[in-house]
Amino acid sequence: MTSIRERNKELILRAASEEFADKGFAATKTSDIAAKAGLPKPNVYYYFKSKENLYREVLESIIEPLQAASSIFNQPGLPADVLSGYIRSKIRISRDLPFASKVFASEIMHGAPHLSPEQTEQLNAQAKHNISCIRRWIDQGLMAEVDPHHLMFSIWAATQTYADFDWQISTVTGKAKLEDADYEAATQTITRLVLKGCEIAEHAPVASEQVG
Known part of the structure; x- marks a missing residue:
């Protein structure tokens, strides 16, 4: 209880x-x-x-899920499975934690003044690890020769937009609020673009269960 x-x-x-x-x-x-x-x-x-402590708690509440989303890169897996799983987790964060996601995005855009050195190092270390995984897959011939950094940036932007620009997305789609099916369609679309664009073979079907 x-x-x-x-x-x-x-x-x-x-x-x-x-x-x-x-x-x-x-x-x-x-x-x-x-x-x-x-x-x-x-x-x-x-x-x-204090307000400062509360703000840092809000940041921490989104940093933990972001790190958890990246944990799929920390275990053996094929590029199709890892990238599709990562995209699914990032979309889920934008759906379930839209306000904290916006706070985090704003913090980053302002130079991360409230992130602790430990948090900054933790996030950077994980990002570098994710990028090194992509670089290794390229070297192994498992995907096309794309820039690993910009691939990761593109995934961040594509998934984060469902939190940052939810009003615009709802307006364009004519919906007061996006539904689970919309987030699932976003997941499938972004995944398809990434896998096809990077010439990654889908060794196993991308999970079709709802984002929730």
Whole structure:
């Protein structure tokens, strides 16, 4: 059973993600976070001590899933399976954590001033590892000679856009809110573009289960 403390912290984190995503760190007020969470303002300071700490907690809440998504590169696997699994995980993050994803993207665009040196090193090390895996597959003749860095950047951009530009995507598709089927279509489309564009043989069918 979830404790009152855990429930309140979750409410505050969710509200903070929305406020920081909408207004940015500087313009966000703790009173607005408390109001959105439906809790007294002192609760924000009781659980998180400061707005800065709360912002870092929001960043941490998205860094962990991002690292988990990359974990598929840390085990043996064929390029088709690894890249399709990675794309699926990244789309799932954009669907399930859209506000925290926007906060993270904004943080990166501003030079990552609130990321700790440890977090920056952790993220960079994983990215370099992922890219080295792609380079190895190319050297082994398992995929076309593409630039590994820009392939990774392209996957990041294609999957992140479903969090950052959700309003535009919903408007163009004529939907108030994207459904699971839309995220599944996005996953399949991006995967197909990457695998076909990189001339990667689909040794096993790309998983067709819903993103959830």
